[in-house]
Amino acid sequence: MNDKYNCECGSNENLFILYDFGLIPQVNNYRHIDEKGDIKKYPLILAICNSCKLLQLTEMPDRENIFRNYDHYSSASANNAEYLHSIAEIINKRHDSKKIILEVGCNDGTLLKSLDSKHSIYGVDPASNVYDKNINDEFTILHEFFDIKNIEKIKSMIEKPVDIILGINVFAHNDSYMSMFAAVESLLADDGYAHVEVAYAADTVLSANFDTIYHEHFCNYTLTSLKNTVEHVGLKICDVEKINTQGGSLRVKIYKKSSRHEPLKNVSNFLEKEDRLGINDSNFYMELASKIDKKVETIKSMFTEKYFDDDVLILGSPARGVITANVCGFDKFNKAIAFDDTEDKQGLMIPGTSIMVHKPDSINYKKYNVACLLAWTYKDNIIDRLRNYGFKGKVFIPFPKSEYLII
Numbered sequence: 001m002n003d004k005y006n007c008e009c010g011s012n013e014n015l016f017i018l019y020d021f022g023l024i025p026q027v028n029n030y031r032h033i034d035e036k037g038d039i040k041k042y043p044l045i046l047a048i049c050n051s052c053k054l055l056q057l058t059e060m061p062d063r064e065n066i067f068r069n070y071d072h073y074s075s076a077s078a079n080n081a082e083y084l085h086s087i088a089e090i091i092n093k094r095h096d097s098k099k100i101i102l103e104v105g106c107n108d109g110t111l112l113k114s115l116d117s118k119h120s121i122y123g124v125d126p127a128s129n130v131y132d133k134n135i136n137d138e139f140t141i142l143h144e145f146f147d148i149k150n151i152e153k154i155k156s157m158i159e160k161p162v163d164i165i166l167g168i169n170v171f172a173h174n175d176s177y178m179s180m181f182a183a184v185e186s187l188l189a190d191d192g193y194a195h196v197e198v199a200y201a202a203d204t205v206l207s208a209n210f211d212t213i214y215h216e217h218f219c220n221y222t223l224t225s226l227k228n229t230v231e232h233v234g235l236k237i238c239d240v241e242k243i244n245t246q247g248g249s250l251r252v253k254i255y256k257k258s259s260r261h262e263p264l265k266n267v268s269n270f271l272e273k274e275d276r277l278g279i280n281d282s283n284f285y286m287e288l289a290s291k292i293d294k295k296v297e298t299i300k301s302m303f304t305e306k307y308f309d310d311d312v313l314i315l316g317s318p319a320r321g322v323i324t325a326n327v328c329g330f331d332k333f334n335k336a337i338a339f340d341d342t343e344d345k346q347g348l349m350i351p352g353t354s355i356m357v358h359k360p361d362s363i364n365y366k367k368y369n370v371a372c373l374l375a376w377t378y379k380d381n382i383i384d385r386l387r388n389y390g391f392k393g394k395v396f397i398p399f400p401k402s403e404y405l406i407i
Protein backbone atom coordinates (compact mmCIF):
# COMPACT_ATOMS: atom_id res chain seq x y z
CA MET A 1 0.00 0.00 0.00
CA ASN A 2 1.35 3.38 -0.99
CA ASP A 3 1.02 6.21 1.47
CA LYS A 4 1.26 9.10 -0.97
CA TYR A 5 -1.84 8.98 -3.11
CA ASN A 6 -5.51 9.55 -2.33
CA CYS A 7 -8.64 9.40 -4.45
CA GLU A 8 -10.80 12.44 -5.19
CA CYS A 9 -13.86 10.48 -3.99
CA GLY A 10 -12.72 11.32 -0.46
CA SER A 11 -11.96 7.76 0.63
CA ASN A 12 -9.71 7.60 3.69
CA GLU A 13 -7.90 4.68 2.17
CA ASN A 14 -4.89 5.29 -0.05
CA LEU A 15 -4.79 4.24 -3.67
CA PHE A 16 -3.57 0.70 -4.25
CA ILE A 17 -0.78 0.47 -6.83
CA LEU A 18 -1.57 -2.08 -9.55
CA TYR A 19 1.16 -1.59 -12.16
CA ASP A 20 4.25 0.56 -12.60
CA PHE A 21 5.06 1.13 -16.29
CA GLY A 22 8.29 2.95 -15.42
CA LEU A 23 9.33 6.33 -16.82
CA ILE A 24 7.52 7.12 -20.07
CA PRO A 25 7.71 10.25 -22.28
CA GLN A 26 4.57 12.25 -23.01
CA VAL A 27 2.84 10.76 -26.03
CA ASN A 28 2.83 13.99 -28.04
CA ASN A 29 6.50 14.81 -27.52
CA TYR A 30 7.66 14.14 -31.12
CA ARG A 31 11.20 15.34 -31.70
CA HIS A 32 13.47 16.26 -34.56
CA ILE A 33 16.41 13.95 -35.20
CA ASP A 34 18.99 16.56 -34.15
CA GLU A 35 17.23 17.63 -30.96
CA LYS A 36 19.81 17.26 -28.25
CA GLY A 37 19.42 15.95 -24.72
CA ASP A 38 17.42 13.14 -23.21
CA ILE A 39 13.68 13.25 -23.65
CA LYS A 40 11.84 14.12 -20.43
CA LYS A 41 10.04 11.12 -18.96
CA TYR A 42 7.45 10.85 -16.22
CA PRO A 43 6.29 8.03 -13.92
CA LEU A 44 3.32 6.11 -15.30
CA ILE A 45 1.72 4.19 -12.44
CA LEU A 46 -1.74 2.63 -12.51
CA ALA A 47 -3.63 2.37 -9.22
CA ILE A 48 -7.14 1.69 -7.96
CA CYS A 49 -9.31 3.23 -5.26
CA ASN A 50 -10.83 0.38 -3.29
CA SER A 51 -13.78 2.55 -2.36
CA CYS A 52 -15.09 3.95 -5.69
CA LYS A 53 -13.21 1.36 -7.84
CA LEU A 54 -11.80 4.01 -10.14
CA LEU A 55 -8.66 2.91 -11.96
CA GLN A 56 -6.46 5.96 -12.14
CA LEU A 57 -2.89 7.15 -12.46
CA THR A 58 -1.09 8.18 -9.31
CA GLU A 59 0.14 11.39 -10.93
CA MET A 60 0.02 13.36 -14.14
CA PRO A 61 2.57 15.81 -15.60
CA ASP A 62 1.42 19.43 -15.31
CA ARG A 63 -1.79 19.73 -17.33
CA GLU A 64 -0.84 23.27 -18.36
CA ASN A 65 2.10 21.76 -20.29
CA ILE A 66 0.00 19.07 -21.91
CA PHE A 67 -3.17 20.85 -22.91
CA ARG A 68 -2.42 24.57 -23.35
CA ASN A 69 -0.46 23.98 -26.51
CA TYR A 70 -1.93 20.71 -27.65
CA ASP A 71 -0.46 18.66 -30.49
CA HIS A 72 -3.57 16.69 -31.31
CA TYR A 73 -5.97 17.85 -34.01
CA SER A 74 -9.35 16.12 -34.21
CA SER A 75 -9.48 16.64 -37.96
CA ALA A 76 -5.94 15.30 -38.61
CA SER A 77 -7.18 11.71 -38.71
CA ALA A 78 -9.89 11.12 -41.30
CA ASN A 79 -11.28 8.24 -39.20
CA ASN A 80 -11.57 10.43 -36.12
CA ALA A 81 -13.19 13.31 -38.01
CA GLU A 82 -15.72 10.90 -39.51
CA TYR A 83 -16.49 9.58 -36.05
CA LEU A 84 -17.12 13.06 -34.63
CA HIS A 85 -19.46 13.80 -37.56
CA SER A 86 -21.43 10.69 -36.63
CA ILE A 87 -21.87 11.98 -33.05
CA ALA A 88 -23.14 15.31 -34.38
CA GLU A 89 -25.62 13.39 -36.53
CA ILE A 90 -26.98 11.59 -33.45
CA ILE A 91 -27.59 14.97 -31.76
CA ASN A 92 -29.03 16.56 -34.92
CA LYS A 93 -31.50 13.72 -35.42
CA ARG A 94 -32.56 13.60 -31.80
CA HIS A 95 -33.46 17.29 -31.39
CA ASP A 96 -35.85 19.15 -33.67
CA SER A 97 -35.97 22.29 -31.57
CA LYS A 98 -33.16 24.72 -30.86
CA LYS A 99 -30.85 23.66 -28.00
CA ILE A 100 -27.96 25.19 -26.12
CA ILE A 101 -25.03 22.86 -26.72
CA LEU A 102 -21.59 22.97 -25.14
CA GLU A 103 -18.71 20.78 -26.21
CA VAL A 104 -15.97 20.14 -23.65
CA GLY A 105 -12.57 19.76 -25.32
CA CYS A 106 -13.82 21.07 -28.66
CA ASN A 107 -10.27 21.04 -30.12
CA ASP A 108 -10.32 22.34 -33.71
CA GLY A 109 -14.12 22.46 -33.88
CA THR A 110 -14.58 19.32 -36.00
CA LEU A 111 -17.69 18.20 -34.07
CA LEU A 112 -19.14 21.70 -33.55
CA LYS A 113 -19.05 22.37 -37.31
CA SER A 114 -21.24 19.32 -37.94
CA LEU A 115 -23.99 20.35 -35.51
CA ASP A 116 -27.16 21.81 -36.99
CA SER A 117 -26.82 25.60 -37.16
CA LYS A 118 -30.21 26.16 -35.51
CA HIS A 119 -28.60 25.32 -32.16
CA SER A 120 -26.68 27.78 -29.97
CA ILE A 121 -23.22 26.25 -29.95
CA TYR A 122 -20.38 26.81 -27.47
CA GLY A 123 -17.05 25.19 -26.77
CA VAL A 124 -14.48 25.04 -23.98
CA ASP A 125 -10.90 23.97 -24.62
CA PRO A 126 -7.67 25.07 -22.92
CA ALA A 127 -5.71 24.88 -26.20
CA SER A 128 -6.15 27.93 -28.38
CA ASN A 129 -3.50 26.79 -30.86
CA VAL A 130 -5.57 23.99 -32.41
CA TYR A 131 -8.79 25.87 -32.93
CA ASP A 132 -9.72 26.68 -36.51
CA LYS A 133 -9.77 30.46 -36.50
CA ASN A 134 -11.88 30.51 -39.65
CA ILE A 135 -14.91 29.46 -37.64
CA ASN A 136 -14.15 31.69 -34.71
CA ASP A 137 -17.06 33.99 -35.49
CA GLU A 138 -19.54 31.15 -35.79
CA PHE A 139 -19.23 29.70 -32.29
CA THR A 140 -18.25 31.09 -28.92
CA ILE A 141 -15.22 29.30 -27.55
CA LEU A 142 -13.60 29.73 -24.14
CA HIS A 143 -9.96 28.74 -23.98
CA GLU A 144 -9.89 27.51 -20.41
CA PHE A 145 -9.92 24.24 -18.50
CA PHE A 146 -13.40 22.88 -18.02
CA ASP A 147 -13.72 22.62 -14.26
CA ILE A 148 -15.56 24.12 -11.34
CA LYS A 149 -12.80 26.70 -10.78
CA ASN A 150 -13.64 28.30 -14.12
CA ILE A 151 -17.41 27.94 -13.77
CA GLU A 152 -18.11 31.68 -13.58
CA LYS A 153 -16.16 32.32 -16.77
CA ILE A 154 -18.04 29.50 -18.52
CA LYS A 155 -21.41 30.69 -17.26
CA SER A 156 -20.79 34.27 -18.32
CA MET A 157 -20.05 32.99 -21.85
CA ILE A 158 -23.30 30.99 -22.07
CA GLU A 159 -25.63 32.87 -19.73
CA LYS A 160 -28.29 30.14 -19.65
CA PRO A 161 -28.39 26.54 -18.35
CA VAL A 162 -27.10 24.11 -20.96
CA ASP A 163 -29.34 21.53 -22.67
CA ILE A 164 -26.61 19.24 -23.95
CA ILE A 165 -22.98 18.91 -22.86
CA LEU A 166 -20.78 16.84 -25.15
CA GLY A 167 -17.58 15.23 -23.88
CA ILE A 168 -16.02 12.81 -26.35
CA ASN A 169 -12.88 11.26 -24.87
CA VAL A 170 -12.17 14.19 -22.58
CA PHE A 171 -13.66 13.32 -19.19
CA ALA A 172 -10.98 10.70 -18.52
CA HIS A 173 -8.20 13.09 -19.50
CA ASN A 174 -7.72 15.10 -16.34
CA ASP A 175 -6.56 14.60 -12.78
CA SER A 176 -9.30 17.07 -11.75
CA TYR A 177 -11.99 14.73 -13.05
CA MET A 178 -14.33 15.28 -10.09
CA SER A 179 -14.19 19.03 -10.67
CA MET A 180 -15.09 18.48 -14.35
CA PHE A 181 -18.24 16.56 -13.41
CA ALA A 182 -19.08 19.18 -10.77
CA ALA A 183 -18.97 21.76 -13.58
CA VAL A 184 -21.39 19.60 -15.61
CA GLU A 185 -23.80 19.56 -12.66
CA SER A 186 -23.54 23.31 -12.26
CA LEU A 187 -24.21 24.05 -15.95
CA LEU A 188 -26.95 21.59 -16.92
CA ALA A 189 -30.57 22.63 -17.28
CA ASP A 190 -33.00 20.58 -15.14
CA ASP A 191 -33.87 18.58 -18.22
CA GLY A 192 -30.44 18.76 -19.81
CA TYR A 193 -27.99 15.90 -20.19
CA ALA A 194 -24.34 15.23 -20.85
CA HIS A 195 -23.38 12.83 -23.64
CA VAL A 196 -20.07 11.44 -22.42
CA GLU A 197 -17.79 8.88 -24.04
CA VAL A 198 -14.81 7.29 -22.29
CA ALA A 199 -12.61 4.28 -23.02
CA TYR A 200 -14.02 1.23 -21.23
CA ALA A 201 -11.53 -0.20 -18.74
CA ALA A 202 -13.02 -3.71 -18.85
CA ASP A 203 -12.21 -3.96 -22.57
CA THR A 204 -8.93 -2.12 -22.39
CA VAL A 205 -6.55 -2.29 -19.45
CA LEU A 206 -8.49 -4.89 -17.45
CA SER A 207 -8.13 -7.19 -20.45
CA ALA A 208 -4.36 -6.43 -20.40
CA ASN A 209 -4.75 -4.08 -23.40
CA PHE A 210 -2.53 -1.62 -21.58
CA ASP A 211 -1.99 0.87 -24.40
CA THR A 212 -4.85 3.09 -23.18
CA ILE A 213 -2.67 3.93 -20.17
CA TYR A 214 -0.86 7.21 -20.85
CA HIS A 215 -0.40 10.43 -18.96
CA GLU A 216 -3.34 12.29 -20.54
CA HIS A 217 -5.60 9.34 -19.84
CA PHE A 218 -5.74 9.81 -16.10
CA CYS A 219 -8.98 7.85 -15.42
CA ASN A 220 -9.92 4.44 -16.74
CA TYR A 221 -13.62 4.00 -16.18
CA THR A 222 -15.87 1.05 -15.73
CA LEU A 223 -19.58 1.91 -15.52
CA THR A 224 -19.38 1.14 -11.80
CA SER A 225 -16.60 3.67 -11.14
CA LEU A 226 -18.14 6.26 -13.48
CA LYS A 227 -21.44 5.97 -11.62
CA ASN A 228 -19.68 6.35 -8.25
CA THR A 229 -17.81 9.40 -9.54
CA VAL A 230 -20.76 11.30 -11.00
CA GLU A 231 -23.02 10.53 -8.02
CA HIS A 232 -20.43 12.17 -5.81
CA VAL A 233 -21.27 15.55 -7.39
CA GLY A 234 -25.07 15.18 -7.72
CA LEU A 235 -25.39 13.55 -11.14
CA LYS A 236 -26.80 10.22 -12.30
CA ILE A 237 -26.27 7.94 -15.29
CA CYS A 238 -29.57 7.25 -17.07
CA ASP A 239 -28.43 5.44 -20.22
CA VAL A 240 -25.41 3.41 -21.27
CA GLU A 241 -24.21 1.87 -24.49
CA LYS A 242 -21.06 -0.10 -25.26
CA ILE A 243 -19.41 1.15 -28.45
CA ASN A 244 -16.35 -0.02 -30.38
CA THR A 245 -14.28 3.16 -30.55
CA GLN A 246 -10.81 3.12 -28.94
CA GLY A 247 -10.85 -0.65 -28.60
CA GLY A 248 -14.04 -0.46 -26.50
CA SER A 249 -15.79 2.58 -24.98
CA LEU A 250 -18.76 3.56 -22.87
CA ARG A 251 -21.30 6.08 -24.14
CA VAL A 252 -23.48 7.40 -21.30
CA LYS A 253 -26.19 9.99 -20.79
CA ILE A 254 -25.77 11.84 -17.50
CA TYR A 255 -28.50 13.93 -15.86
CA LYS A 256 -28.76 15.97 -12.69
CA LYS A 257 -29.82 13.82 -9.73
CA SER A 258 -32.95 16.01 -9.40
CA SER A 259 -33.93 15.49 -13.06
CA ARG A 260 -37.25 13.75 -13.79
CA HIS A 261 -35.36 11.30 -16.01
CA GLU A 262 -34.93 7.88 -14.42
CA PRO A 263 -32.09 5.46 -15.23
CA LEU A 264 -33.06 2.98 -17.94
CA LYS A 265 -33.02 -0.73 -17.14
CA ASN A 266 -29.88 -1.15 -19.26
CA VAL A 267 -27.90 0.78 -16.62
CA SER A 268 -28.72 -1.62 -13.78
CA ASN A 269 -28.26 -4.59 -16.12
CA PHE A 270 -24.84 -3.32 -17.10
CA LEU A 271 -23.85 -2.73 -13.45
CA GLU A 272 -24.99 -6.22 -12.51
CA LYS A 273 -22.92 -7.65 -15.33
CA GLU A 274 -19.86 -5.79 -14.06
CA ASP A 275 -20.54 -7.03 -10.54
CA ARG A 276 -20.65 -10.62 -11.81
CA LEU A 277 -17.37 -9.97 -13.63
CA GLY A 278 -15.80 -8.99 -10.29
CA ILE A 279 -15.49 -5.20 -10.76
CA ASN A 280 -16.61 -4.60 -7.14
CA ASP A 281 -14.22 -7.19 -5.72
CA SER A 282 -10.73 -5.95 -4.84
CA ASN A 283 -9.28 -9.39 -5.57
CA PHE A 284 -10.35 -9.02 -9.20
CA TYR A 285 -7.62 -6.41 -9.74
CA MET A 286 -4.82 -8.34 -8.07
CA GLU A 287 -4.08 -10.45 -11.14
CA LEU A 288 -3.82 -7.43 -13.42
CA ALA A 289 -0.07 -6.95 -12.95
CA SER A 290 0.73 -10.50 -14.03
CA LYS A 291 -1.69 -10.20 -16.97
CA ILE A 292 0.03 -7.01 -18.17
CA ASP A 293 3.51 -8.52 -17.64
CA LYS A 294 2.50 -11.51 -19.72
CA LYS A 295 1.19 -9.28 -22.50
CA VAL A 296 4.38 -7.17 -22.55
CA GLU A 297 6.53 -10.33 -22.73
CA THR A 298 4.37 -11.76 -25.51
CA ILE A 299 4.78 -8.61 -27.65
CA LYS A 300 8.53 -8.56 -27.00
CA SER A 301 9.10 -12.23 -27.79
CA MET A 302 6.75 -12.44 -30.78
CA PHE A 303 7.86 -9.18 -32.35
CA THR A 304 10.39 -6.74 -30.86
CA GLU A 305 13.22 -9.14 -30.04
CA LYS A 306 13.08 -10.80 -33.46
CA TYR A 307 13.74 -7.69 -35.54
CA PHE A 308 16.26 -5.42 -33.81
CA ASP A 309 18.39 -5.20 -36.98
CA ASP A 310 15.75 -5.65 -39.67
CA ASP A 311 13.84 -3.23 -41.83
CA VAL A 312 10.63 -2.87 -39.86
CA LEU A 313 7.61 -0.80 -40.80
CA ILE A 314 5.50 0.65 -37.98
CA LEU A 315 1.91 1.31 -39.05
CA GLY A 316 0.55 4.45 -37.42
CA SER A 317 1.81 6.33 -34.41
CA PRO A 318 -1.24 7.11 -32.26
CA ALA A 319 -0.89 8.05 -28.58
CA ARG A 320 -1.57 4.44 -27.61
CA GLY A 321 1.20 3.29 -29.95
CA VAL A 322 3.76 5.46 -28.18
CA ILE A 323 3.01 3.53 -24.98
CA THR A 324 3.42 0.15 -26.70
CA ALA A 325 6.68 1.34 -28.30
CA ASN A 326 8.11 2.51 -24.98
CA VAL A 327 6.92 -0.37 -22.81
CA CYS A 328 7.88 -3.06 -25.34
CA GLY A 329 11.40 -1.88 -26.23
CA PHE A 330 10.97 -0.31 -29.69
CA ASP A 331 13.91 1.98 -28.85
CA LYS A 332 16.13 -1.00 -29.70
CA PHE A 333 15.08 -1.11 -33.36
CA ASN A 334 17.95 0.03 -35.56
CA LYS A 335 16.24 0.18 -38.96
CA ALA A 336 12.55 0.75 -38.22
CA ILE A 337 10.49 3.54 -39.74
CA ALA A 338 6.84 4.49 -39.18
CA PHE A 339 4.05 6.01 -41.19
CA ASP A 340 1.26 8.27 -39.98
CA ASP A 341 -1.26 10.55 -41.71
CA THR A 342 -0.77 13.38 -39.22
CA GLU A 343 1.45 15.91 -40.98
CA ASP A 344 2.75 17.37 -37.73
CA LYS A 345 4.32 14.02 -36.81
CA GLN A 346 5.97 13.47 -40.19
CA GLY A 347 9.72 14.07 -40.20
CA LEU A 348 9.87 13.60 -36.43
CA MET A 349 10.65 10.62 -34.19
CA ILE A 350 8.16 8.61 -32.13
CA PRO A 351 8.71 9.83 -28.53
CA GLY A 352 11.26 7.69 -26.67
CA THR A 353 12.53 5.97 -29.85
CA SER A 354 14.59 6.84 -32.93
CA ILE A 355 11.82 5.68 -35.27
CA MET A 356 11.16 8.40 -37.84
CA VAL A 357 7.57 9.02 -38.95
CA HIS A 358 7.02 9.30 -42.72
CA LYS A 359 4.20 10.24 -45.02
CA PRO A 360 2.44 6.97 -46.00
CA ASP A 361 2.79 7.45 -49.78
CA SER A 362 6.50 8.34 -49.57
CA ILE A 363 7.61 4.86 -48.48
CA ASN A 364 9.19 2.19 -50.69
CA TYR A 365 7.01 -0.72 -49.55
CA LYS A 366 9.03 -3.31 -51.50
CA LYS A 367 11.84 -2.87 -48.98
CA TYR A 368 9.72 -4.18 -46.10
CA ASN A 369 8.30 -7.59 -45.32
CA VAL A 370 7.52 -7.16 -41.63
CA ALA A 371 5.28 -4.53 -40.08
CA CYS A 372 3.61 -3.75 -36.77
CA LEU A 373 0.13 -2.24 -36.53
CA LEU A 374 0.41 0.17 -33.60
CA ALA A 375 -2.83 1.87 -34.71
CA TRP A 376 -4.69 -1.43 -34.31
CA THR A 377 -8.08 0.20 -33.66
CA TYR A 378 -8.05 1.19 -37.35
CA LYS A 379 -7.02 -2.29 -38.48
CA ASP A 380 -9.30 -2.80 -41.50
CA ASN A 381 -8.63 0.62 -42.96
CA ILE A 382 -4.84 0.41 -42.59
CA ILE A 383 -4.52 -3.17 -43.84
CA ASP A 384 -6.53 -2.23 -46.95
CA ARG A 385 -4.23 0.69 -47.59
CA LEU A 386 -1.15 -1.47 -47.04
CA ARG A 387 -2.36 -3.89 -49.70
CA ASN A 388 -2.93 -0.99 -52.10
CA TYR A 389 0.59 0.30 -51.46
CA GLY A 390 1.91 -3.11 -52.56
CA PHE A 391 3.25 -4.34 -49.20
CA LYS A 392 3.75 -8.09 -49.00
CA GLY A 393 4.74 -9.80 -45.78
CA LYS A 394 3.81 -10.26 -42.13
CA VAL A 395 1.93 -7.72 -40.04
CA PHE A 396 2.18 -8.06 -36.27
CA ILE A 397 -0.98 -6.95 -34.48
CA PRO A 398 -0.23 -6.40 -30.76
CA PHE A 399 -3.82 -6.02 -29.46
CA PRO A 400 -6.34 -7.25 -28.50
CA LYS A 401 -4.80 -10.67 -29.27
CA SER A 402 -1.13 -10.63 -30.29
CA GLU A 403 -0.96 -12.25 -33.71
CA TYR A 404 0.48 -12.06 -37.22
CA LEU A 405 -1.50 -11.40 -40.34
CA ILE A 406 0.05 -12.45 -43.66
CA ILE A 407 -0.77 -10.18 -46.59
Ligand SMILES: [Zn+2]
Nearest residue numbers: 007009049052
Ligand atom coordinates in the same frame (compact mmCIF):
# COMPACT_ATOMS: atom_id res chain seq x y z
ZN1 LIG B 1 -12.22 6.71 -4.95
